[in-house]
Amino acid sequence: MRIQTAAVQTLRHQEHGAVVPPVHLASTFELDPSSEDGAYAYQRGGNPTRAQLETLLAALDGAAHGFAFASGMAATAAALSTLAVGDEIILPASVYGGTYRFVDQVLPGRGVTGRFVDDLGELTEADFTPTTRAVFVETPANPTLRITDLRRLITLAHRHDALVIVDNTFMTSLLQRPLELGADVVVQSATKFLAGHSDLLAGAITTDDDRLAEAFALAQKAQGGVLSPGDSFRLIQGIKTMPLRLERQQDNALAIAEHLRGHDDIARVWFPGSHSEDEARIHASQATGTGAVLSFELAPGRDRVAFLHALRYPGFAVSLGGVETLICRPATMTHEAMTPEARERAGISDQLLRFAVGIEDVRDLIEDLDQALAASR
Template sequence: MRIETTAVQALRDHEHGAVVPPIHLASTFELDPATGEGDFAYQRGGNPTRAQLETVLAALDGAAHGFAFATGMAATAAVFSLLRTGDEVILPASVYGGTYRFVDQLFEARGLTGRFVPDLADLTADDFTPATRMVFVETPANPTLRVTDLRRIAALAHAAGALVVVDNTFMTPVLQRPLELGADIAVQSATKYLAGHSDLLAGAVTTNSDEIAASMTLAQKALGGVLSPFDSYRLIQDIKTLPLRIARQQSSAQAIAAHLAEHDAVGRVLLPGSLSADEARIQESQAAGPGAIISFELADGVDRVAFLRALRLPVYAVSLGGVESLICHPATMTHEAMSPQARADAGISDELLRLSVGIEHVDDLIADLDQAFAAAR
């Protein structure tokens, strides 16, 4: 089935015929006194509603296994729990600020090493050491929208015995399916596009590996960062409109990006594939579109604070992927955990803005941007 159908039809309540499967809120479940067994025992270890969501998450990615966590960072932390003392992870310098914070502030105490590289395109077999256990990739990167060739990275990493983890939050399975491109694990902040309404936190992990799946099951039980039944239920419903929302948001983002590129109040526009013809080719080969995130810098003489204050439609707030447009200043918001030098190494300037395009009418968004540009001169 195509993903538009999967998003809607992945679940059915065949027992009762309900179009929408019911929500199960129980924290504990009756077990067989003779064996101590049952389909479910305690909500942290498993819950029927969360299990339904995990079926949907796996189906979207074409994966054998799916796991739902309380937040995107809980999902990332569960993936990092695969590592052992002495292991090294290679990451792009422009990784999401929350992931950077985890590596920068928590790895050392766990006996782990994180190595940030300016450009994964330059990675070669010589960059892998016996300690390299994992390559963690964002493509497009947050917020620079740099593109990484997942097939190439997977080949390099697997030859060195390392896992490939892809944060697919920006693309979602609608536009990019990392497991089909060679990744071992896909992780998402389901708070963003999957939920799409800026009203719940969730994280997702998918994999085809039975061994990794067993470790994720253990992480759910041992670390406890699981998604509640109520939010699992809501996320199942949100996912049904995911392909429709993505299509509208991407279409509007393309129109807005073209407008920004021609506007004299804008100094630079960043899109997936905009850095080079090679990155454009890679993006086209591994994704079904550029997504709905635009990063840009204002031209000299345009006051950033005045521009942001003048906006009426995009909300100045962290996060992305919601039905409402959001705009943020990565240097002081999403990536504030990074030092000025780390941001410079990642290509995140102090003037960079990140716009997450919502489902508002594109003409209204463009008109609002224009009046804010005028007010900021």
């Protein structure tokens, strides 16, 4: 079953012929007094609606196991909570600011070391130590859109018995399938493209590893960061239209990136594969599209604040993947947890703007960008 069909048909057959799954709001469930057993006991440990969603998440990735969390960071935290005292994890310097904060401020208290490197694509055997237990990767990277060769990284990490955790939020399983390339864990902020309407928080983990699946189930039950039944239902409904939405958003993003390249008011434009021919080749080999996020810098002398004020359609807000177009300044919004030195190392300048493209008519978006750029002069 192709993913466009799986998004709609995976949960089709419901009790009484209902075409959508029911919402089970119960916080607790009656057990058999004789055996004190039952499929569900308490919502934190399991819920029928969340279980339906988790079945769908696994189906989208072709995974054996899926898990739904209360936010993307809750999912990332659960994935990183598999690390133990004395372990090390390698991450890119440009990793999402929330992940950076967790690794920089939370993991040290648990005895786990995070090592940030400029380019995961340049990792060699010498970069792995006996304590290296995992590599965390975003490709495309947020917000620089740099590309990492997943096949090379996975092969290298596995030679050193290190897990590979891929944040696939920007691509989703529609455009990139890391588990099929050999990754151990995929995490996503389901708030973004999967939900698609900027109206709920959710996170997802998928894996084929039974041992890791047990750890993630324990994280749900022990830490409690699970997705509510109501939001689980709404995410199921959002996923059904994700392929259509993302395809339209990607078409819009490609047209906008092409329009901005060479524009007199734009200094640089970043999108997956734009940094080099090698990155373009790698991305084309492991993904089937470029997604719907791009970043750019205004040309010298342009007034960034005037530009942002003049925009009519894009909202000046964090997040991405919703039906509406959003623009943000990563240095002070999504990556504010990083020090100025860390942002410079990651290639996130104070002038960089991240543009998350929605489903509006692309002609309106381009016209709006043009008039805002004129206002910035």
